[in-house]
Amino acid sequence: MGLFTRRRRQATDTSGLGASVIALRVGDVDVAPVGTALVIFNAAGYARRAVAGRVAPGEGETVYCVHPGPYSIDLIPFAAAPELGLRLRFLIDASDPRVTQQRFDLFLFSEAEAQLSVAAFGKAIESALQSELNQGSLDLPPCTALEEWHAFRAGLNQLLYTRFGITVDDCVPVDLGDSRDFAQMLAARVQRIATDLQFKADAPGPEIAPSPVAAPSRVAARAAIRPAVREADAKSLRRLFLELPALTSGLRVLALPAGQATFQSHQQLMQRLGLIALSVGTMPSLDWAAPDQSVSALEQNRRSADSARAVLSLDEAWALLARLQLAVPMQLDELFDDADRIVANLEHHLQRRRAASLVPDVDDSADEAAAPRKEPSL
Amino acid sequence: MTMPNSAECRSVLADGRVLTITATRRPRANRADVKCVVAGAPSICERMQEVVRLARHTEARFDSRDQVVLSMDIAPTAVERDWELAAVLADRIVRGAYQPPQAAEAPPIYAQGWSDAWHLARVCGQPALAMERLRPRLTASDIVILGDDGAEPRDDARDGSGLTVSHLGGLTGHTDPSASVSTARAWFPLHSGGVNDSLNWVDVSVYPIETGGGEEETTIAAPELDPTAQLALRQALAGARHFDGRGLGRWRTVVRFGQPRFQGTSYELALVMADRLARGREFVPRGRVIASGCSSAWHAGRVETVEGHEAKLALILKQAGRGDRVLLPLAWQADLPADFAAALRARGASLACIGQIGII
Numbered sequence: 239m240g241l242f243t244r245r246r247r248q249a250t251d252t253s254g255l256g257a258s259v260i261a262l263r264v265g266d267v268d269v270a271p272v273g274t275a276l277v278i279f280n281a282a283g284y285a286r287r288a289v290a291g292r293v294a295p296g297e298g299e300t301v302y303c304v305h306p307g308p309y310s311i312d313l314i315p316f317a318a319a320p321e322l323g324l325r326l327r328f329l330i331d332a333s334d335p336r337v338t339q340q341r342f343d344l345f346l347f348s349e350a351e352a353q354l355s356v357a358a359f360g361k362a363i364e365s366a367l368q369s370e371l372n373q374g375s376l377d378l379p380p381c382t383a384l385e386e387w388h389a390f391r392a393g394l395n396q397l398l399y400t401r402f403g404i405t406v407d408d409c410v411p412v413d414l415g416d417s418r419d420f421a422q423m424l425a426a427r428v429q430r431i432a433t434d435l436q437f438k439a440d441a442p443g444p445e446i447a448p449s450p451v452a453a454p455s456r457v458a459a460r461a462a463i464r465p466a467v468r469e470a471d472a473k474s475l476r477r478l479f480l481e482l483p484a485l486t487s488g489l490r491v492l493a494l495p496a497g498q499a500t501f502q503s504h505q506q507l508m509q510r511l512g513l514i515a516l517s518v519g520t521m522p523s524l525d526w527a528a529p530d531q532s533v534s535a536l537e538q539n540r541r542s543a544d545s546a547r548a549v550l551s552l553d554e555a556w557a558l559l560a561r562l563q564l565a566v567p568m569q570l571d572e573l574f575d576d577a578d579r580i581v582a583n584l585e586h587h588l589q590r591r592r593a594a595s596l597v598p599d600v601d602d603s604a605d606e607a608a609a610p611r612k613e614p615s616l
Numbered sequence: 617m618t619m620p621n622s623a624e625c626r627s628v629l630a631d632g633r634v635l636t637i638t639a640t641r642r643p644r645a646n647r648a649d650v651k652c653v654v655a656g657a658p659s660i661c662e663r664m665q666e667v668v669r670l671a672r673h674t675e676a677r678f679d680s681r682d683q684v685v686l687s688m689d690i691a692p693t694a695v696e697r698d699w700e701l702a703a704v705l706a707d708r709i710v711r712g713a714y715q716p717p718q719a720a721e722a723p724p725i726y727a728q729g730w731s732d733a734w735h736l737a738r739v740c741g742q743p744a745l746a747m748e749r750l751r752p753r754l755t756a757s758d759i760v761i762l763g764d765d766g767a768e769p770r771d772d773a774r775d776g777s778g779l780t781v782s783h784l785g786g787l788t789g790h791t792d793p794s795a796s797v798s799t800a801r802a803w804f805p806l807h808s809g810g811v812n813d814s815l816n817w818v819d820v821s822v823y824p825i826e827t828g829g830g831e832e833e834t835t836i837a838a839p840e841l842d843p844t845a846q847l848a849l850r851q852a853l854a855g856a857r858h859f860d861g862r863g864l865g866r867w868r869t870v871v872r873f874g875q876p877r878f879q880g881t882s883y884e885l886a887l888v889m890a891d892r893l894a895r896g897r898e899f900v901p902r903g904r905v906i907a908s909g910c911s912s913a914w915h916a917g918r919v920e921t922v923e924g925h926e927a928k929l930a931l932i933l934k935q936a937g938r939g940d941r942v943l944l945p946l947a948w949q950a951d952l953p954a955d956f957a958a959a960l961r962a963r964g965a966s967l968a969c970i971g972q973i974g975i976i
Contacts, residue, residue, distance in 0.1 A: 315902040318791050319893070321862070322811045322975070372676035372902075379941045380889060380898045382904060411975045413897075415862040420798075420896040421824035428796040551678075579679050586680035 256305035260330070261346055261354040263302055268293045270303045275332075277302045277343050283480065285343035287333055302346050306330045308407055311360040312414060315371055315378055320423060321415045326363070327408040328398065339484060342403030350478040366401055367394070370557055392564060400488070401553070402559035430519075467542045471524050474545035478552060482515045485552070488559050495567045503574045510581050517588050529595030532594075541591050548587035554580050623700035623709035624897060625772040626726050628749045629692050633701055636689045639706035644683045650707070651683060651754035657691035664688075664703050670734035670864055671704040674784060675713055683711055698746070701739060701763055704784070714787060715903075715937040715964075716759055717815070721899070726750055729763020729781075737784040739763040747778070763785070778874070779817070789817070789904050791894060797823050802905040803935075804886035806878055813931045815906065817874040818883055820890040822867040832857060836869045840876035845890030848881065855914030856888040856973070863895060882922040885909030885943060888973060899975075903939030903965065904930055917973045921947035940962030946971035 250268050262275075270276055270290040279285050281298035295301045307329035314323050333340050346354065349362075370376040376393045377386065395406045490508060494500050524541055527533045534543070559576055565573055590596065622640045629635055650668045650887055652661040664686060677751065684707055692699055704728050708714035716725055728750070729741035735969020750760060764782040782799075784791040789801035799821040806816045833850040841849060848870060857863030871887065886907040892898035893905070909919045910927055925948050931957065932942055949969040957967045 318793065318900050319896045321895070321897045322899065369676065374902050374939065377966065378899045379901045379966055379968070380893070381941075381943055381968050381973060382899065382975070383968050383970075385967075387965070411630045413862070415897070424798060425824050426798055427794075431796055576696060579681060582681045583678055 252303060255303065255306065258357070259305075259353055260307070260309065260354050260359055261302045261304045261350060263300065263350075263352045264293050265301070266293065268297065268303070274303050274305045277304055277346060279343075281349050283347060285340065285347065287340075292538060300347075302350070304330060304342075304346070306332070309356050311356060311363070313360065313364045313367060314414070315367055317368060320418050321413065321420050323412050323414040325408075325410050325412045326406060328404045328406050330403070331405045336545055340403060341400065341484075343437075344481065344484055345403055348477050363398065363402065366397065366553065366557065370397060371554070373554075375557060375561055381572065393561070396560040396564050397557055400563065401556040467539055468524060471538075471542035471545050474542075474549045475518065475521055478518045478545070481552060481556075482511065482518060485555055485559060486511045486515065489562070492562055494570070500570060500574075503578075507574070507577055507581060510585070514581070514584050514588060517585075517592070521588070522592060523595075531594075537595055540596070544587050544591040548584055548591065551580055551583040555584070619712040620710060623706045624725070625706040625709070625729065626724060627699040627702040627728055628746070628753065629690075630696060630749075632749065633690060634753060635702070636687070637686060637691060637699065637702045637706045639681045639684055639686050639710040641684055641710055642680055647683050649680070649683060651685045653685065653687040654691050657688075657694075659694055660688070660691055663697075664700075667700045667703055667731075667734055668707045671707070671737070671784065673735045674737040675708075675768070677713070679711065682711065697730035698728050698741070700731065700734075701741070701761065702727040704734070705761065712938075717935050717937060718757075718759075721757070723757040723759055724755075725759045725761065726754070727761045729761075731763070733828060735790075738794070739781050739783055739786075741765060741780075743778075743780050759840060788902070789890070789893070790900065791896075797821050798894045798896065800890045802886040802890035802893070802907055804883045804906070804908055805931045807873070807924040807927045807931070813927055815876075815931065815935050816878065816883070818887050818890055819872045819874075820887065820894045821870045821872075822891070822894045823869075824866060825868050830865075832864050835867065836871065838871040838873075849884075849887065852881075852884045852887060852892055852911070852914050855911075856891065857915070858893070858915045859917040860895075861971070863891075863897070867895065880922070881910040882908050882924075882928075884911060884914070885919055885945075885973075887945065888914065892973070901939060901941035903937060903941065905943065906936060907939050907943040908932075908966075909943065909945040909970075917968050919945050919973060921945040925951060929953070933959055933963075936960055936963050936965040940965040942967045944969050 250262060250264050251269065252262060252264070252271050252274075255262060255271060255274055264270065264276075269292050272290055274290045276288040276290060277285055277294065278288055278295065279300045280296070281304075290303075291304075293301050308327050309329070310325065310327045312323045313323055314320055316322070330342055367376070370393075371378060376390055376397070378390050379386065382390070391406075391409060394409065398406055399406050486508065489504075489511065492504070494504055524538050525533055555577075558573065558580055561569075562573055562577075619641070622638060624639075625637045627635045627637070649672075650665050652664040652668075654660045654664070666682070668686065685818050686703060686706060688699075702725075705714065705716075705725065709716060709725075727815045728743075728746035729739045731738050731740055742765050742852075743762040746762050747760075754760070760778040762778065762780045764780040766782065779787070781787055782795070785792060786799075786801065789803070791798045791800050798818060801817050801819045803815045803817050806814055808814075832854040836850045836853050838849050853869065853871070854864075869891070873883075886905065889898065889905050889907050893900065908922055910922050911918050911920050922945065925944075929948075929952070936942060942960060944967070952969075960967050
């Protein structure tokens with residue numbers, strides 16, 4: 239019954255919900271405030287939603303308390319134009335009956351920590367937007383005409399719905415000149431450059447000032463494993479493991495025009511994504527090359543960096559899914575070429591993540607004629 | 617997106633020989649991403665591979681499908697580094713990451729420059745010296761790209777389609793995110809009787825000043841122009857900043873032109889756009905801004921029509937490349953050829969006819 243259990247812990251502070259916090263992991267004794275919703279993940283990761291009230295998680299369940307908003311954030315679409323922003327108002331919708339797994343629930347489960355703050359979420363949205371604009375998948379040129387703006391809005395709405403599961407309510411360009419001063423930023427840059435130069439000038443060379451303790455060499459410093467490396471790698475692999483099936487099913491249900499060529503490229507994409515998911519599921523652990531054979535710290539750092547790069551490709555793939563959902567048949571060739579690139583990048587990074595050590599590149603002109611090259615394999 | 621199968625970039629060595637760097641693409645097939653071939657100079661090979669890999673860190677788009685093979689026809693001496701920019705450009709052109717102007721006609725590209733920080737996209741060079749070496753070999757159609765040394769440009773140091781850049785983003789007129797002076801560049805068509813039509817650039821550098829309060833026009837300098845033209849330029853820029861609302865009294869400004877000897881006021885829209893980009897108050901295009909237009913009332917943000925639209929449209933259509941943004945006065949919209957916008961879009965550029973600057 240749980241009537242006589244001792245209060246073991248303080249109730250979670252839920253006052254920030256809806257203002258500065260979007261979602262909060264809550265536990266046994268908490269009461270979700272009115273107007274929020276509970277998202278409950280069972281041990282297998284399946285989510286269900288419940289109305290607000292007293293939280294009573296079952297065995298192995300994780301509960302998030304989510305406030306639907308609306309929230310308002312300022313985004314900077316271009317890092318080079320810090321005084322010009324977009325004011326975005328978004329909300330987290332009630333569940334969409336057409337899909338079995340809500341995208342926002344997946345986002346919470348795979349990316350959120352104990353608390354999902356509006357600021358951190360805004361940063362994630364901003365980086366997704368900036369990378370799309372840099373790669374040219376969204377267009378926001380100077381002196382935007384009205385129809386270009388509408389096209390941008392449609393792309394942005396779809397991107398944010400597909401990538402984060404949020405619904406954009408309103409988005410307007412704003413002048414952020416009152417809060418961010420580019421002149422001051424430039425002046426700060428001058429200061430920083432001056433300090434760097436000063437630092438370089440002041441730093442004693444090794445032969446001038448011999449220190450009593452031998453400083454760690456650069457190689458040794460790089461070889462020392464950082465404690466965050468293991469966590470970062472685990473987080474990347476968790477994201478890949480959880481999100482790849484959802485991404486694949488999103489790509490599978492796309493409504494594509496009939497035609498042999500389209501069908502074949504779609505099918506090939508599905509097959510490759512299936513192999514990638516298999517590769518993620520069977521990924522060797524960070525610190526072992528083989529039983530009883532550990533991997534050097536240097537290689538562990540490298541492996542972790544490769545899994546982080548694979549996650550970047552995963553983000554690109556979500557953005558691509560959003561573009562494919564809006565695409566007209568004319569754009570399909572270009573989009574499938576992009577899909578080919580992204581999937582190839584995923585394969586490339588995961589293959590490097592699997593490898594226990596990378597042999598340095600050798601000049602391959604000699605053996606090229608003699609032996610056929612080994613193709614990349616899982 | 618169509619990509620060339622091979623790309624060539626040239627560089628003149630200290631002894632006057634011309635070095636050609638050729639880049640080709642082939643499927644990666646488990647090989648290294650960059651392969652360099654220089655007969656008899658393994659250290660140059662290594663350096664070239666390092667340079668190209670470092671410069672790739674500054675790109676937004678990563679593609680693991682292709683291997684790029686770079687080769688030099690003659691080996692430079694080990695101490696020479698002026699060829700580095702040519703290697704980086706050849707690698708970018710062959711992958712479609714950079715599109716040189718007039719890519720259809722494929723004129724020879726000469727590039728001279730080096731860098732100690734390719735991963736920050738910085739480029740150094742000695743444009744005056746490089747130009748001296750290049751001059752006997754140049755023809756009118758050649759494209760010249762030089763690393764910048766930050767010195768005052770000499771008047772004879774850049775004729776033809778010369779472009780000096782201090783970082784790789786400068787190729788498309790973007791500001792350098794690590795420099796303390798914000799410099800942006802925009803292009804405008806110059807009509808001089810058919811064959812000599814060319815795109816000229818205007819380059820606006822801004823630096824913050826602590827104490828404002830003076831007249832805005834005294835903080836704007838255009839050292840290459842004669843006093844009358846300078847006065848007109850100052851008035852246009854001060855007017856546009858007045859329209860902007862937050863531009864006055866904060867900046868010291870220097871304006872430079874690729875080719876300072878021209879007449880007319882059709883450069884004004886390009887100037888105003890470059891100024892807004894440099895001050896971080898405009899959406900940034902992926903490619904260049906190509907603009908033509910003037911105004912009698914910049915303080916109201918109005919854009920008015922200019923002369924010679926047929927020749928200029930033809931020139932813009934020839935020169936525009938992927939990601940470029942073409943801005944024309946609203947009055948030209950009715951006279952545009954029917955397929956002009958479609959032709960620009962086919963080249964990857966976009967067009968807007970505007971009656972007013974600012975957001976939407």
